[in-house]
Amino acid sequence: MRVHEIAKxxxxxxxxxxxxxxxxxxxxxxxxxxxDDNAIARIKASAKKTVPAAPAPAPMPAAPxxxxxxxxxPAPxxxxxxxxAPAPAPxxxxxxxxxxAPKVQAPPPAAEPASDGKKVIILKGPIVVRDLxxxxxxxxxxxxxxxMRLNVLASIGEQIEIKDAARIAEKHGYTIEREKKxxxxxxxxxxxxxxxxxKEKAKKEELRPxxxxxxxxxxxxxTSLLDRIRNTSVxxxxxxxxxxxxxxxxxxxxxxxxxxxxxxxxxxxxxxxxRGANMTDIAIIVVDAQDGMMPQTQEAIKHAQAANVPIIVxxxxxxxxxxxxxxxxxxxxxxxxxxxxxxxxxxxCGVSALTGAGVPELLEMILLQAEVMELKATPNDSARGFxxxxxxxxxxxxxxxxxxxxxxxxxxxxxxxxPHYGKVxxxxxxxxxxxxxxxxxxxxxxxxxxxxxxxxxxxxILKSEREARDAAEARKAExxxxxxxxxxxxxxxxxxxxxxENKDRVELQLMIKTDVQGxxxxxxxSLKQINSDKVSLNILMSGxxxxxxxxxxxxxxxxAIVLGFHVSIDESASKLAKKEGVEIRLHSIIYELIxxxxxxxxxxxxxxxxxxxxxxxxxxxxxxxxxxxxxxxCLCTDGRITSRLKGxxxxxxxxxxxxxxxxxxxFQSDVGEVKEGQECGILLDGFSAYAEGDILEFYEVxxxxxxx
Numbered sequence: 001m002r003v004h005e006i007a008k009x010x011x012x013x014x015x016x017x018x019x020x021x022x023x024x025x026x027x028x029x030x031x032x033x034x035x036d037d038n039a040i041a042r043i044k045a046s047a048k049k050t051v052p053a054a055p056a057p058a059p060m061p062a063a064p065x066x067x068x069x070x071x072x073x074p075a076p077x078x079x080x081x082x083x084x085a086p087a088p089a090p091x092x093x094x095x096x097x098x099x100x101a102p103k104v105q106a107p108p109p110a111a112e113p114a115s116d117g118k119k120v121i122i123l124k125g126p127i128v129v130r131d132l133x134x135x136x137x138x139x140x141x142x143x144x145x146x147x148m149r150l151n152v153l154a155s156i157g158e159q160i161e162i163k164d165a166a167r168i169a170e171k172h173g174y175t176i177e178r179e180k181k182x183x184x185x186x187x188x189x190x191x192x193x194x195x196x197x198x199k200e201k202a203k204k205e206e207l208r209p210x211x212x213x214x215x216x217x218x219x220x221x222x223t224s225l226l227d228r229i230r231n232t233s234v235x236x237x238x239x240x241x242x243x244x245x246x247x248x249x250x251x252x253x254x255x256x257x258x259x260x261x262x263x264x265x266x267x268x269x270x271x272x273x274x275r276g277a278n279m280t281d282i283a284i285i286v287v288d289a290q291d292g293m294m295p296q297t298q299e300a301i302k303h304a305q306a307a308n309v310p311i312i313v314x315x316x317x318x319x320x321x322x323x324x325x326x327x328x329x330x331x332x333x334x335x336x337x338x339x340x341x342x343x344x345x346x347x348x349c350g351v352s353a354l355t356g357a358g359v360p361e362l363l364e365m366i367l368l369q370a371e372v373m374e375l376k377a378t379p380n381d382s383a384r385g386f387x388x389x390x391x392x393x394x395x396x397x398x399x400x401x402x403x404x405x406x407x408x409x410x411x412x413x414x415x416x417x418x419p420h421y422g423k424v425x426x427x428x429x430x431x432x433x434x435x436x437x438x439x440x441x442x443x444x445x446x447x448x449x450x451x452x453x454x455x456x457x458x459x460x461i462l463k464s465e466r467e468a469r470d471a472a473e474a475r476k477a478e479x480x481x482x483x484x485x486x487x488x489x490x491x492x493x494x495x496x497x498x499x500x501e502n503k504d505r506v507e508l509q510l511m512i513k514t515d516v517q518g519x520x521x522x523x524x525x526s527l528k529q530i531n532s533d534k535v536s537l538n539i540l541m542s543g544x545x546x547x548x549x550x551x552x553x554x555x556x557x558x559x560a561i562v563l564g565f566h567v568s569i570d571e572s573a574s575k576l577a578k579k580e581g582v583e584i585r586l587h588s589i590i591y592e593l594i595x596x597x598x599x600x601x602x603x604x605x606x607x608x609x610x611x612x613x614x615x616x617x618x619x620x621x622x623x624x625x626x627x628x629x630x631x632x633x634c635l636c637t638d639g640r641i642t643s644r645l646k647g648x649x650x651x652x653x654x655x656x657x658x659x660x661x662x663x664x665x666x667f668q669s670d671v672g673e674v675k676e677g678q679e680c681g682i683l684l685d686g687f688s689a690y691a692e693g694d695i696l697e698f699y700e701v702x703x704x705x706x707x708x
Contacts, residue, residue, distance in 0.1 A: 004031040124179045126159040136172045208377040208440040209257040210370035215300035216286035221316040224353035248443030249430040253363050259441045283309045289323035293331040312347045319352040377440035382461040383409035390452045391516040398449045410437045414468045417459035419475040420451040421468035455518040508601050509560035512542040535601040549573045556580035608704040615639025619694040630688040631681045641674040645698040657687040
């Protein structure tokens with residue numbers, strides 16, 4: 001019998017039983033270890049001896065006496081403190097006197113003089129020309145003229161960078177400084193002892209469902225296996241039968257639950273797989289019983305190992321007559337992942353997604369592994385977790401698929417996720433039902449964010465909407481600063497400068513629009529893996545949403561190709577693309593998109609021209625024919641001479657002329673080919689100075705397509 005079976009029979013936890021076995025000197029590696037009859041007898045005998053100890057809880061009545069004594073003293077002492085503690089609030093109320101506000105706003109128009117006598121203006125980031133003119137006390141038209149002298153073109157309502165504003169301000173006796181960033185940290189609030197005690201009681205940890213990620217090679221049956229578990233048909237609706245997005249669902253197994261993350265299996269979604277492994281508790285590696293391990297399977301295993309995630313191998317397609325599970329196990333052993341039945345620690349389960357065989361055993365192994373790991377969370381705490389996927393949906397606005405890792409997410413909570421915030425308007429579970437709250441390890445769709453967050457971004461719950469807004473604005477300002485230091489968005493001027501700098505470098509310009517953020521990251525990651533010394537790939541802009549007219553304008557200005565993945569084209573954008581001659585390519589399968597980009601990069605390379613010498617001929621006699629002109633009577637010494645070849649005239653080792661064959665004759669007739677050893681008459685277009693003994697060399701030019 002296995003350890004977990006004996007534990008279930010004795011009503012014990014598998015981990016506790018393993019500890020007892022170690023204490024008794026019985027070797028057992030994990031809950032899947034097999035024990036002999038002697039060991040089983042010792043365990044059962046030990047369990048019977050411990051049964052009489054059960055009446056020990058009889059002294060429990062003494063506990064109420066202690067409990068009765070303990071609450072009595074704190075009651076009179078803490079009650080006054082709890083009542084008086086909030087009393088200082090009225091004293092602190094006058095503290096936020098509006099006086100500091102004028103001090104913060106005053107420096108721009110009338111700042112205090114600095115040590116060098118100049119006035120100081122403090123800015124958070126880029127400033128509008130109109131506002132800068134007001135701070136400097138000059139007319140906007142005058143400021144625009146000064147900016148033009150500095151080669152900065154900006155209208156009255158446009159923003160200019162801080163460095164340009166500093167150059168203008170210096171001429172007017174001002175110094176511009178950047179406002180120091182203050183990191184977002186919730187202010188600690190004093191709580192009474194009673195409140196702290198209640199808070200600690202409420203934050204008791206409880207067991208939570210395991211989060212399982214399914215990884216593996218494309219077409220090895222990951223999604224089909226989840227179909228069998230969830231009783232869905234996701235694979236039938238996917239383009240090419242390949243999962244294009246990350247999905248999450250919760251499955252009930254008896255009284256327990258398991259949360260599954262379904263990640264795409266194609267190699268192009270490496271970034272998605274890595275993020276999925278980092279968000280999971282257990283990784284299921286699906287291996288085809290026929291094909292065995294593939295490069296993408298090994299890659300998935302490395303991601304799980306790097307994240308220190310326990311691995312369970314599901315050998316799929318066991319129903320096929322050609323199934324060879326030992327092949328996969330040997331390959332696992334070569335990767336230092338010896339299966340349990342071969343004396344190792346790696347759990348292997350043979351399953352069939354088609355028939356459902358072995359699936360219950362796989363679910364039991366997942367729950368046993370989770371039981372050993374003792375996964376816990378605090379349901380009564382504020383929710384936090386990660387974004388599984390995010391997109392912009394018509395009628396709903398920005399939506400994000402969240403995985404709650406700790407706490408409980410409720411409708412009405414104020415959520416902060418990257419530079420976006422909002423109040424949770426609605427929560428929708430994986431069955432499309434609206435729910436009021438989502439606990440630990442629960443995937444849920446959230447509505448109410450101000451924008452589309454990045455996939456994999458962490459989220460947290462704050463106490464007030466104002467606090468969340470301030471934190472989001474601070475993060476936006478930080479992102480703007482990084483964008484200002486990064487290369488500017490492509491324009492005609494910047495493109496011309498790049499062309500001057502890289503005259504010999506061929507560059508393919510791309511714009512990418514996808515339906516969800518996760519696909520965008522995957523495509524971007526895959527395209528960056530295309531290495532070439534001859535062609536460089538430049539992604540001008542990437543984003544989530546349909547292809548718009550603004551995208552076409554930027555593509556037209558930069559001579560870029562627009563790639564769309566699971567998106568449509570706006571009507572105005574379609575008309576504009578035809579007018580501007582912008583090429584748009586729409587795709588629904590990731591690897592087709594990558595292949596087309598690779599072909600487009602190769603198409604930019606000029607073909608290599610290579611000469612191939614076909615034949616030679618020697619001039620034996622020169623004829624002057626009145627209507628035709630001067631013709632060289634030749635003998636073909638090697639190869640074949642055809643009328644489509646080019647020829648060159650050589651005399652004493654020097655080339656006198658190169659050109660096309662104008663006429664090729666045998667006797668009085670025009671011919672298309674002359675073989676070796678035959679005599680012929682040859683006329684090259686544009687040449688007539690033949691001499692006896694000249695060598696005519698004939699060749700063709702091959703066009704060889706370059707590769708990356």
